[in-house]
Amino acid sequence: MMTPWTPMRWPSEWKDPALLDLLRDTPFDYLLFDKPDLLPAVINEAQKRGLKASGNDSIPAAVTIVKGDWPGVKMTSTGMVDRASAGPTGAPWVDSNGWKIRLAAALHPGGDIWVDSLPQKPRLFAESYQIGIADAAAHGGRWIISIDEELAAGIGNRKAAALATWKKILAASGFFAEHRTWGELVPEAVLGIISDFTGKNEFMNQELLNLVARTNQQYRIILKNVVNPSAIRGLKAVIYADEEGPSQDVRDQILVFVRAGGLLITGPKWGQLPPEAVAAPNHPRYLMHTLGKGRVAIAQPDFEDPYIAANDASILMSHRFELLRFWNVGAVGSCFTMVPDRKRAVIQILFYAAAYFGNPTLRVSGRYRSARLWTFDKSEARNLEIENHQDAIELHMPPVSQYAAVELEL
Amino acid sequence: MHQLQTRREWLVKTGSVVSGAYLAGNFPGWAASAPSAPVAVGKCGTYAAAQLLPVLDKMFDQLGGLGRLVKGKTVAIKINLTGPPSYRLGYSPLGDTHYTNPQVIAAVVHLIGKAGARRIRVLECPWSSADPVEECLLQANWEPRDILSADSHAEFENTNYLGNGKKYSRLLVPGGGLIFPGFDLNHSYEDCDVFVSLAKLKEHATAGVTLSMKNCFGITPATIYGSGAGVDEPSLFPKGGRDMIHAGYRQPSKSAPGEKDPKSPRQEGYRIPRVVVDLVSARPIHLAIVEGIKTMTGAEGPWVRRSLTTVSPGVIVAGTNPVSTDAVCMAVMGFDPMADRGTIPFETCDSTLRLAEEAGIGTRDLRRIEVLGIPVKDVRFDFAAQRVRR
Numbered sequence: 001m002m003t004p005w006t007p008m009r010w011p012s013e014w015k016d017p018a019l020l021d022l023l024r025d026t027p028f029d030y031l032l033f034d035k036p037d038l039l040p041a042v043i044n045e046a047q048k049r050g051l052k053a054s055g056n057d058s059i060p061a062a063v064t065i066v067k068g069d070w071p072g073v074k075m076t077s078t079g080m081v082d083r084a085s086a087g088p089t090g091a092p093w094v095d096s097n098g099w100k101i102r103l104a105a106a107l108h109p110g111g112d113i114w115v116d117s118l119p120q121k122p123r124l125f126a127e128s129y130q131i132g133i134a135d136a137a138a139h140g141g142r143w144i145i146s147i148d149e150e151l152a153a154g155i156g157n158r159k160a161a162a163l164a165t166w167k168k169i170l171a172a173s174g175f176f177a178e179h180r181t182w183g184e185l186v187p188e189a190v191l192g193i194i195s196d197f198t199g200k201n202e203f204m205n206q207e208l209l210n211l212v213a214r215t216n217q218q219y220r221i222i223l224k225n226v227v228n229p230s231a232i233r234g235l236k237a238v239i240y241a242d243e244e245g246p247s248q249d250v251r252d253q254i255l256v257f258v259r260a261g262g263l264l265i266t267g268p269k270w271g272q273l274p275p276e277a278v279a280a281p282n283h284p285r286y287l288m289h290t291l292g293k294g295r296v297a298i299a300q301p302d303f304e305d306p307y308i309a310a311n312d313a314s315i316l317m318s319h320r321f322e323l324l325r326f327w328n329v330g331a332v333g334s335c336f337t338m339v340p341d342r343k344r345a346v347i348q349i350l351f352y353a354a355a356y357f358g359n360p361t362l363r364v365s366g367r368y369r370s371a372r373l374w375t376f377d378k379s380e381a382r383n384l385e386i387e388n389h390q391d392a393i394e395l396h397m398p399p400v401s402q403y404a405a406v407e408l409e410l
Numbered sequence: 411m412h413q414l415q416t417r418r419e420w421l422v423k424t425g426s427v428v429s430g431a432y433l434a435g436n437f438p439g440w441a442a443s444a445p446s447a448p449v450a451v452g453k454c455g456t457y458a459a460a461q462l463l464p465v466l467d468k469m470f471d472q473l474g475g476l477g478r479l480v481k482g483k484t485v486a487i488k489i490n491l492t493g494p495p496s497y498r499l500g501y502s503p504l505g506d507t508h509y510t511n512p513q514v515i516a517a518v519v520h521l522i523g524k525a526g527a528r529r530i531r532v533l534e535c536p537w538s539s540a541d542p543v544e545e546c547l548l549q550a551n552w553e554p555r556d557i558l559s560a561d562s563h564a565e566f567e568n569t570n571y572l573g574n575g576k577k578y579s580r581l582l583v584p585g586g587g588l589i590f591p592g593f594d595l596n597h598s599y600e601d602c603d604v605f606v607s608l609a610k611l612k613e614h615a616t617a618g619v620t621l622s623m624k625n626c627f628g629i630t631p632a633t634i635y636g637s638g639a640g641v642d643e644p645s646l647f648p649k650g651g652r653d654m655i656h657a658g659y660r661q662p663s664k665s666a667p668g669e670k671d672p673k674s675p676r677q678e679g680y681r682i683p684r685v686v687v688d689l690v691s692a693r694p695i696h697l698a699i700v701e702g703i704k705t706m707t708g709a710e711g712p713w714v715r716r717s718l719t720t721v722s723p724g725v726i727v728a729g730t731n732p733v734s735t736d737a738v739c740m741a742v743m744g745f746d747p748m749a750d751r752g753t754i755p756f757e758t759c760d761s762t763l764r765l766a767e768e769a770g771i772g773t774r775d776l777r778r779i780e781v782l783g784i785p786v787k788d789v790r791f792d793f794a795a796q797r798v799r800r
Contacts, residue, residue, distance in 0.1 A: 326496060327496055
C-alpha cells in the first residue's frame with residue numbers, strides 16, 4: 001500500500017476558511033467534511049489550494065474505511081489503567097487498529113485503508129494523537145485525523161497548549177508522509193492465520209488477529225481461498241480455527257506444510273488426521289500429534305477463548321522462533337517488514353503507554369550489519385550499536401515514547 | 411555434610427518438639443539452640459564455566475560432598491526468576507541483575523548430576539504464567555538447552571499451577587505456622603528427596619534481603635495464592651502476583667489452608683517474613699546456594715522505584731542450613747544478620763532470619779556458624795553502605 005493521501009476530518013467548529021492556513025506545508029491533503037453543505041466557503045478555498053475535499057460518503061473508490069477504536073491502553077474514566085479489562089496475565093488491555101487495517105488490506109488488495117475512529121476521553125493527550133496516527137500508519141493505513149472539540153477550539157483560538165499538541169500531530173503525520181514507501185514493504189511472519197474471517201468465523205479469527213498481535217508474534221493473514229505454497233512459505237505455524245473443516249485443496253496444502261516441519265494449530269472441526277499421524281504427549285488444551293517432520297495441535301474440546309488461543313500459539317510454536325523480543329517497553333505493538341530482496345528491514349514499534357523504565361531493548365532474529373533509529377522528534381535517523389548474539393542482534397535504544405522505527409540493513 | 415532428612419522425617423522429628431512456644435510466637439530458648447551448619451563461601455569473578463565449576467565443586471566438597479546428599483535421589487532446585495522476563499535493569503541481562511544466572515543453574519545441575527542424582531528437577535513459578543519454564547527462559551533471552559544439557563537427568567517444571575501433578579500437595583507447617591498452618595503446592599515440592607534453593611544475593615524492598623529462604627516465597631502457586639486465584643478452588647491457570655500474601659487483602663482459595671488469624675496485621679513487613687518462615691518450615695531446604703557473582707543493589711527487581719544499580723560482588727555462598735547460609739550472605743553484604751526490625755536492612759519489616767531462628771530452623775549467629783573457604787571479610791561487598799547513602 002502506498003497510502004497516497006493523508007486524510008483529515010475538518011472540525012465542524014472551523015468555519016473560517018482562513019483556518020486552512022493551519023494546513024499550509026503540512027502533509028494533510030485530503031479533507032473530509034461531516035456536513036459539507038454547511039461549509040461551502042471552506043471547501044471552495046480548500047480546493048483552490050489544491051486540497052481534495054469531500055463528504056464522508058464520496059471518498060475515493062480505492063479507499064476502504066475501517067471503523068476503528070481509539071488506540072492505546074484501555075483506561076477507566078478517571079484515567080487509570082483499566083485493570084478490570086486486563087488479560088489473564090494481568091497485562092493491560094490495548095486497543096489497536098493494526099489487525100483491522102491488515103485484514104482490510106488482505107480483503108481489498110491494492111487499495112488504501114483509512115481508519116475512522118474518534119478520540120475518546122480520557123486519552124486526549126498529544127501523545128494519544130501520535131499513537132493514533134502511528135498505529136494506523138505502521139500497519140500500512142492512515143488514521144483520518146480527527147481532533148476533539150476542545151482541541152479544535154484551542155487551535156482555532158491559537159492557544160499555546162493546543163498549538164503544541166497540533167505541532168505533535170503534524171510531526172507524526174509528516175513523518176509517515178515522508179516514509180510512505182514503507183507501506184510497500186512486506187510483513188515478516190512466523191504464524192499464519194487461515195480463515196475467511198466472515199460469518200461464523202468472524203469473531204474467533206478476528207480476535208485471534210487482534211490478540212496474536214498483542215503477543216508481538218509477527219503474523220500473516222491468509223485468506224482461505226488463496227492458500228497456496230507461497231502464502232505459507234517461511235512460516236513456522238498456521239492456525240486454522242474456522243467452524244467448518246477446510247476444503248480438500250486447503251487441507252492438502254496445509255498438510256504439505258506440516259509434513260515439511262510446520263505446526264498446525266486447529267480444532268476438532270478439522271476432521272480426521274492422516275493415518276500416519278502419531279499421538280504425542282498432550283498439552284492441557286490440545287491433543288498433540290506428529291506428522292512427518294511437523295506437528296498438529298488439536299484444541300480440545302475446541303477453541304474457546306481467543307486470548308488463550310493466541311498465547312497458546314506462541315508457546316506451541318515456541319518463543320524460540322519469535323522474530324522480535326522486547327524489554328522495558330510496557331504495552332508495545334510492532335510491525336516487522338522487509339523489502340522483497342530481503343536486504344533491508346523496517347521494524348515499527350508502538351509504545352501504547354509510557355514505559356516504566358528507560359533503556360528499551362529490542363532483540364531481532366537474524367543478523368544485520370547496521371541499524372538506524374527513527375523517531376518523531378528527530379529529522380534524521382540515529383545509528384544504533386548492534387550487539388551480536390547467536391542468530392540474533394540486540395539493540396539498546398535511548399528512551400523513546402509512542403513510536404520508533406528501526407531500519408536494518410543486512 | 412549434615413544428615414539428609416526427608417521432609418516427612420523432618421516433620422515427624424520437629425513436630426514433636428515444636429510446641430506452644432512456637433505457636434505463641436515467643437521463643438527465647440530457640441535462638442541459642444537453633445541448629446547450625448557450616449557455610450562455604452566462594453569467590454568467582456565471572457560466569458564462565460571454567461571458573462564457576464571448580465569454585466562450586468570446591469564449595470560443595472567443603473560442605474562434605476554432594477554425593478552424600480543427592481546420590482540416587484530426586485533433587486528439586488528452586489531457582490529465582492522473579493518478575494516478568496520483559497523487565498531489565500538498564501540494558502543488563504536478567505541473569506546479571508535479578509534472576510539466578512543460567513550459568514550457575516547449569517553448573518549446579520551438572521555437579522548434582524555428577525554426584526549421582528537420579529533426577530534433577532529445576533522448578534520455578536514464573537510470573538503469572540503456566541507456560542513451560544523453558545519458554546520463560548527463552549523470553550529472558552536464555553537457551554534452556556544450556557541447562558538441560560548440563561545433565562541428562564535434568565528437567566523443568568512450572569510450579570505456578572497444578573503442572574504435571576494430579577492434585578496439589580498439602581505441606582503442613584510443623585507447630586501450626588505463624589501465618590499459614592500449611593500450603594497447597596505443586597506436587598514437585600513433595601515429590602523430591604532433596605530440596606535446593608538456588609537464589610540470588612539481593613536486597614528486597616519489603617523483606618530487607620532476599621536470599622535462600624525468601625526465594626521460597628516463590629514456591630506458592632498463583633492459582634491459589636495469586637491475585638487471580640480461584641475463590642473456592644484453585645484457578646486453572648495463574649494470574650497476577652502474590653500480593654494476596656503480601657497485603658493479606660484476601661484469603662487463598664478455600665480448598666487450601668487459610669490463615670490462622672485473618673485479623674493479624676495486614677502489613678507486608680509483618681506478613682512476608684512470617685510466610686517465608688512458614689514456607690521453609692513446611693518445605694525444608696536441604697541445600698541453600700546464593701549466587702552473587704553479579705547482582706543488583708537497592709531491591710529485588712528493576713520494577714522497584716528506587717535507586718538501583720548493577721554490581722559485581724563476585725561471591726557465592728552455600729550451606730545446608732538456610733538460616734546460617736543467609737546469615738553469612740548478610741554479613742557478605744555488610745549487614746548484621748542479628749539486626750532486627752528498625753535497623754538496616756529491616757527498617758520497615760521483621761527479620762526473616764530472626765523468625766526462622768526462633769522457629770528452630772537454624773541460627774543466624776555468626777559466632778555459631780563455621781565459615782569455610784574464603785573469609786567473609788575478603789568477599790564483603792558493602793550493600794549496607796550503599797543502602798545508607800540512599
